Amino acid sequence: MKVTLEAKTGSIQPYLLLAPALAILIGFLLFPLMWNIYLSLHDVSLTTILGDWKYVGLKNFDNLIHDHDFHTSLQVSLIFVGGSVALQFFVGMVLAVVLNQQISGSNTIRALFIIPWTVSAVITGFSFKFIFSDSFGIMNYGLAQMGLEPVAWLSDPGIVVWTLVFANVWHGTPFTVIFLTAGLFSISPVVYEAARIDGATKIKSFLYITLPLLRPFIIINLILITMWSVNFFDLILVMTNGGPLFSSTTSSLFMYRQAFEFGLLSKGAAVGFLLIAMNLVLAYTYIKLLRSQDKTVELRQ
Amino acid sequence: MLIEKTLIYFVIATFLFITFAPLLWVLSTSFKPNSEAISFPPKFLPDSPTLDNYLFVLTDPKLVTSLFNSLAVSLASTGLSVVVSALGGYAFARFDFKGKNLLISTILGLFMIPVVINIIPLYIMLANIGLLNSLFALVLTFQILIIPLNIFLLKNYFETIPKELEEAALIDGCSKMRAFWHVIVPISIPGFLIAAILSFRFSWNEFVLPIVLSNRPDVMVFQVALYQFISLYRIDWGYLTAGINIALIPVVVLMLFSQKRMIRGLTLGAVRG
DSSP states (O other): OOOOSSOOTTOOHHHHHHHHHHHHHIIIIIHHHHHHHHHHTEEOOTTSTTSOOEEOTTHHHHHHHTOHHHHHHHHHHHHHHHHHHHHHHHHHHHHHHHHHSSOTTHHHHHHHHHHHHHSOHHHHHHHHHHHTOTTTOHHHHHHHHTTOOOOOTTTOTTTHHHHHHHHHHHHHHHHHHHHHHHHHHTSOHHHHHHHHHTTOOHHHHIIIIIHHHHHHHHHHHHHHHHHHHHHOOHHHHHHTTTOSTTTTOOHHHHHHHHHHTSOOHHHHHHHHHHHHHHHHHHHHHHHHHHHHHHHHHHHHO | OHHHHHHHHHHHHHHHHHHHHHHHHHHHHHTSOHHHHTOSSOOSSOSSOOSHHHHHHHHOHHHHHHHHHHHHHHHHHHHHHHHHHHHHHHHHHHOOOTTHHHHHHHHHHHHHSOGGGGHHHHHHHHHHTTOTTOHHHHHHHHHHHHHHHHHHHHHHHHHTSOHHHHHHHHHTTOOHHHHIIIIIHHHTHHHHHHHHHHHHHHHHHOOHHHHHHOOSGGGOOHHHHHHTTOOSSOOOHHHHHHHHHHHHHHHHHHHHHHHHHHHHHHHHHHHHO
8 A cells, every 4th residue: 555645635634734824814914905995995093993984985095196295205205116126136236246256255244244134124224313313423424524515314305215215225135135146046157167168258148147047036036125115114214204294205104104193094094005006016017027028038039 | 367356355345344334333332321422523432331221221111021022022923933834834845735826826925915004904903803002913913924934935845855754654654744743843943943033033123013003111012112212302322222232132143143044945935936
């Protein structure tokens, strides 16, 4: 009699094993997500949270469209996310490639580079709030030493978002470094050898061998870091609370403040719904963009 | 060749500086008394170094409570997540069943949902069942941060274990679950360790869920307690930087200890998942 590991069809064992995980995920992740839509169609505030909710249709969304601060938050999100993703990806790629060269101690160095990612958003926020402080921050001191004018890093509406981008890039780049390193590890050195024998320069082999082979990793990496930047607000809450006024309030922070500072839970839910839509659109766009590049390459060949 | 090597080391040195300068500056500040912390021009080394800030953080009742809360929630959350994910991961690794692929894609999809989006419904939900300001509810909620990742991590880990091991136990008359407990679990400790370290890290650092769901002083976690330093007029940077460094210790230690394992774990997840 052969004893195998495969379950007989109809066995409920696997379902039982998965039940706890699924119960938690459905209850605390899926259900709230669906319920968010319901909330955004009603009028719920901190005062009416346990009482009757009036159905208001699309009024919350209508309010948002006419809310000037919401528009500002979209612009801020655009700069914050765009800047963060571009820099995180570029710097992350550079570091991943540089560390992949044959140098001693690269594992240790990589371990050191991970540290900003292990640090919490609160810690990152406070550290840079301290460093970039207008009055006693060491950045302005450094600038003064070099004979330059001090900069209002956190109180100038035009500059504050870039200060936040810097903190976000400091915090988030290690993930890209690790992820792309994993991708680089998956490329066999034999491929590079063959290219070298054919006379390819390092730059050529990077552009025409490494990058295409890294494509799946790049797609996933970009999707993840973009979504994380769109949804990240604890850093901003700590560093500037969205100020001055709303000039550094991203859409995610806008959602938090509407719900928990102003008590307008259903308005926040409406923003949340739009955030979900943003995430989905971004993920879809990335996948489509990078897949279509694939096709161009195939056609050329 | 030499130019290349020099360039490489220059790039690495620059980024190492950018990586560590902020942390070292915060570390240095934590040894300065509050008034010196914000003095201008700032000094790299404290004029009158002191441990008062650390003493304050470790003896202030609210802060100490929050430290214990963080520890309790992180440990409980880690334990629960590893157990739940191990069971789920094993189901995916060793069983074939109807809806398996659908469930895998669903869990993967759930991983992509940003937790932040759910804070409003979660708040209302827990308010309605009276579970706001509850460390227990927090432990459950934290699972959404880590279960999807850990299920895939452990699924991939289990798949690298040869089936012959369990089949040998089955031939000896074990039930599937006993085989799991006696054969698989002992040799999966490295995998469980990675899952545990990730869980602990996410739980310890988490700020968004606690500040929404449990910000009453007795159930505050440490990250939220640090946030409370933002008072109306000014922050005591000496105290705050000491608190920051205390918060850093468990996480940095864990990470340095497990860096190699982590890359292997993530690679398995990325390539197979």
